[in-house]
Amino acid sequence: MTVRLAINGYGRIGRCFLRALYESTYRDQWQVVAINEPADLASIEYLTRFDSTHGRFPGVVDVSDDALRIDGRPIAITHATEPEQVDWAALGIDLLVECSGRYGTRDQLQRFIDAGCPRVLLSHPAQGAEEVDATTVFGINHDTLRGDERIVSNASCTTNAVVPVLALLDDSFGVDHALLTTLHSVMNDQPLIDGYHHTDLRRTRSAMQSIIPVSTGLARGVERLLPQLAGRVKAKAIRVPTLNVSAIELTLTLRQRVDAAAVNRLMAEAARGPFAGLLAYTEQAHASIDFNHDPHSAVIDGGQTLVSGDTLATLLLWFDNEWGFASRMVDVLSHWHHRWPR
Template identity: 65%
Template sequence: MSRPLRLAINGYGRIGRCVLRALYESPHNSGCQIVAINEPADLATMAYLSQFDSTHGVFPGTIEQAGDGLLVNGRLVQVSHEHEPDAVDWRTLDIDILLECSGRYGSREQLQPFLDAGCPRVLLSQPGNSAQDVDYTVVHGINQDGLTGHERLVSNASCTTNAIIPVLSELDAAFGVEHAFLTTLHSVMNDQPMIDGYHHADLRRTRSAMQSIIPVSTGLAQGVERLLPQLAGKVQAKAIRVPILNVSAIDLMLTLRRDVTEQQLNALMMEATTRYQGLLAYSNHPHASVDFNHNPHSAIIDGSQTRTNGDGFANLFVWFDNEWGFANRMLDVAQAWADRFREVEMPDQAASRAYS
């Protein structure tokens, strides 16, 4: 039996903490271990926010300080508090993958210091600035089989990309997508202030997050085209921040190559849930966003909101927990990547890293 997959987290904010919780709350992640965290915040605050979370509730286990680290369900996690990628000696931690969850680094030049400091591989919690800045971008359930095991920089794309790519892929295969317009209704994020303030170069993001619906820029259209190149030039997107703490939605407007009915679209989405088990779900209950808090799926189709209007025009509504679903996908991709790089390890190296 090979050793557990050894993971470290850089940046212990919303996604970083959700990744740690998801590892302990999801049984299929039992082959992974978080062995180290780098986060500038002080240890006492890290322990407190790990145990008590206003969005996802109390951690279902024990987290406490132990010297300079965290003791999570009795297992020690080493903690450092550095601000720069190369200030941590990642090599001595003997990790397999660093989960870069700070959101600060998007270019190959910015990410190279992690590799130079001993990280064998880095999995980003955001898209690369360009396709060339990472070796591969993964949406789990779509293209993880394209991993070779030789990559060093991999992106987990974005929460919105993970939500919409399986839906668009199914629609394009079944009916042909001529045009798609995506409007993301996204919960508030840390780049917005609670009250008006000098918080961001985007003037809209200087306004109070909890008092307004705020349009923001988005790269979702480009993210879709990276993963589904057959839709290049056919996708447009915009994003609107809404004053809720968690759970987002995508209003998807489509022109398809042939007329379809609401029943046909919903039947396709229901059928797709079997192909994307654990990733795509379907419901037609009269939902509100809070119903999907702490939901691990990448996307949930709300069949009650499906509409058509002739001439191939269709409208679907997709819910997703932008924190919890995405954190679970990071662990899924880490394990899929590990399956590949373990295959290409030298036999003697693999043997030396095994234990009984």
């Protein structure tokens, strides 16, 4: 039977999720039947059809009878600003994909359940582990999903990128301490020109003219998935003036002696084996644009791996912070769906 989905919040990740679903093998098994987005229908249709980062939509996009249509399939459009303003039950959905980023506590998310959504998949981390039934990074703990969860978080793009690599390094060499520096493309919480915009004063500055340090919860996200590293991971984030594709510089002290060749061999073997499709490995001379629309959670740049002394190592991970993450949402949804009660 067709799985009926709805999307709440049709911004960068909401639109990428729809595209990733359409480009996946599930396009005929899963159907997005509703989108809730405050923007007007003309803008929704236009931004679905054309995308400055990922190009034209690979299907026919139009509107009819106040609905968005993809290859002739209608998608009901609502413009509510609160969960209760949509009759989700009447839409007959099996799951809501929450992509607005506005809801991070159990009380807030329960409003969707109470309004008729059987299940909710978040495109962002919850404020705490206890606020959701599970926080899932595909390839790490997706097998722990039982199927009876009501609210699941897909963590963050950076968590999905770095946690598999950290897990590999910890299992093979032991991680003593880790420092994570994310170089992240601009986001829509930054203005194009200086303006009164955010209580974080750095975020009031022009996104396209400066490299801007911002706060990040990545260390908490890592510890949520890899509790054995609690208290040993620190992270910072720097926004850079590119539209898409980000990088993480991972610097860590290991408990076993290693050299760059041993680290790269581990990454390359994992990319060919247990993490195939999630991690990739390269030693080519890449720039960030080469990974636009790349579906991997992370691509390890082996040419940038360094070891100082015997235990201080640094790695560079590339990731498409939009497309890779949206692809993992599709993966998590697929695995979760197969465990739903029948």
